[in-house]
Amino acid sequence: MVRRIRPAVAAIAVMAAALAVFAAPAAAQPQSGPVDTAVAHLRDELTAAHLPAASYAVVSGDGTVTTGAVGSGVTPQSPFLLGSLSKSFTAMAVMQLVEAGKVGLDAPITTYLPWFRTAGSPDPITVRQLLNQTSGLPTEAGTVDLYEPDTTLEQRVRALAGVVPVSRPGETFHYCNKNYATLGLMVERVSGQDYAGYVKEHIFAPLGMTRSFTSLADARRAGLVEGSSVLFGLNVPMETPEFRGALPDGYLVSTAEDLGHYLTFQLTGDYRGARPLSPESLRLMHSPAVAVGSDHAIDGIDHYGFGWGTGTLNGRPVVQHDGDLTRYHANLGYLPDSRVGLVVLTSRNPVLLDNGAPFHHTLAVLAGAPAPETGNTFLMTYGVIDSVALLVLVAMALATRRQVRRARRLPDLLRDRGFGRVAVRPLVGHVLAAAALYAAVFVGVGMLGYGRRLPLDVAFQALPDVTLVVLAGMAFLVVRGVAWFALACRPRSRRS
Structure with missing residues (x-):
């Protein structure tokens, strides 16, 4: 979520960030197999980044999952906040309701939230347009309440009544957290369950995600890795407040191991016999529905589907998404033709650094590229x-x-x-x-x-x-x- 304000805070010290390109490199050591090589490089990058905590999972199409972690006391079972990775869970929940005949993709959102409206636009916004971020809502509409954790989900959506769209629905991609907040509220109204209960019952449970949470209090009891800010080069742990009103677009909690289950299902359509969504719906979610154009909200993509971005990496297709909160960064993605995927979770997110670099570099190695040099940026x-x-x-x-x-x-x-x-x-x-x-x-x-x-x-x-x-x-x-x-x-x- 926080990535949407990054251009602002990063510009405070853009000159300092630019000087970091002169960092001296240290060579990564190759290993025998592609997964081994990728994991070794990933660990090198995570260590060189001086992260307080990170965990990862590499998923293969045959069901093999390789997990690991960096940091004192951190394991692949340690919970992290996911940021905007939460959006793919919301998209999956919506598609489950579509398959159940309770939601129509091309139905106006007012079918399910009759009071929904924006300022100055008579054009209806459909469920599909919310999913693929072409509702016309500006990016800024989804950032204004990121630091107001007492705001409820319904309050966040009702606040859109004062927002003027920047384009007509269906015309242009504009990444906006409120698109998915609105979808999360729709899931509640249509299913009759609160969003947290729905996700736990219909997504976490079937995929064996036993250490994934919709509550920071529950996550802390299970060993949540607290995020850190960087103060003059020192990692300073700071507690993130509960924000239940932002669960659908940024505040779900999971582990590298659990996301390995989730990514296995996204990659193969099955997790140990569980199929909470049809292959046809998965393909629709992962398909390039709309070009992102000049909106570079997510690194490495050129199109957006339903809660997932698509693009190319070394000439090969990639499906991915990232997640940003003030003190957390997360990446999740896979290579369809190679049937291999990667999860990286970190507990720090300074705006002056490319926090997704370890993920993108490692995914490139999995795609067959040579392991790049690791710098001390x-x-x-x-x-x-x-x-x-x-x-x-x-x-x-x-x-x-x-x-x-x-x-x-x-x-x-x-x-x-x-x-x-x-x-x-x-x-x-x-x-x-x-x-x-x-x-x-x-x-x-x-x-x-x-x-x-x-x-x-x-x-x-x-x-x-x-x-x-x-x-x-x-x-x-x-x-x-x-x-x-x-x-x-x-x-x-x-x-x-």
Whole structure:
């Protein structure tokens, strides 16, 4: 989900991220078989990324599943939040209801949610258009409540009454979390079960996903891997709040092992005799229904189906999706012609790094490409950030020292140049500079990728170190200007 605001927060420090391409490589070691080679490379990349925790599963069409994990105390049975991987579960639930004759793909969503509406568009939105993200809802409509975990699913969907579509239904792909929130609410209304209960009964249970959850409280009792933010290169664990209103589009929880079951079913249409969806519906979900065009919401795809993206990798077809939350990243995909798939779950998601790189590189190896070199991008990127932060501190110290020295000549400066020029002008200049910095980062950049002013709590969660540096710079400018003005007022009051 969070990927939709990444352009905004990433732009805060895009120069620092660009310098990371100079990271020195370390050669990966080849192994004997393609799966062994892929797993060895994946472990190299996950280790080089200095991740606090990660787990993975490689699935073959013959039912073989190879699992593993990186990090202290982490196993393939450790639960992680899935982010937008949740969307494929919602799509599967919808298709089950379609097969049961309870939902029509080309029926308007108002058939099942009569009160549903958007602002300024009389055109009906169909179930199919919600599934393939061509409803016309803008991406920003699905990001505005990502940090409001008390919002219910119905409240999130009803809020669309104030959203103006950016295209007519069926015309253009626009990735929007609210498409799948709406579908999740439809599943509840049509099935008579809450979304959590439906998924557990009709998807988790038949596929043997015994360590998959719809509640963070339950997941924590089962050993949920808490996500981490990165603060000046250090992984800092932080608890993610429960957000039951976002289960259908981003807050399901699972493990690499359980997702191996799920991917086996997606790949073969069967998991140990369980077939909770027909092969025909699976093919429809995985088919390239609509071109994504300039909307690069998901890396490595050029078309979107129902909860899955499609594209090519080394000239071979690939079906995949990724998932982003502030402190989690997940990837799930498979190669249809090779009948092999891959799951990678990680407990960190800094916006300055390509967090899907281990998955994409490893899937390419499974597709027959040579294992690429493994770089130390993480260390390089945060080395740059830490260096910039240190330079800012040094600059503040030098500016303070200069102001202290200048203050000794303040009476002479006031006499020669006047109060307005010596005191008022610097105060106004410092305050305006701080306001301009705030506007450029939190308003301008926020509008670029978030659709509105970037809230400080969002910036802190996504990029805490860079946000601290920016706020420190703003505070320094204001304090320096006010302090100088106050000093200038003291001799002025003494003279009067």
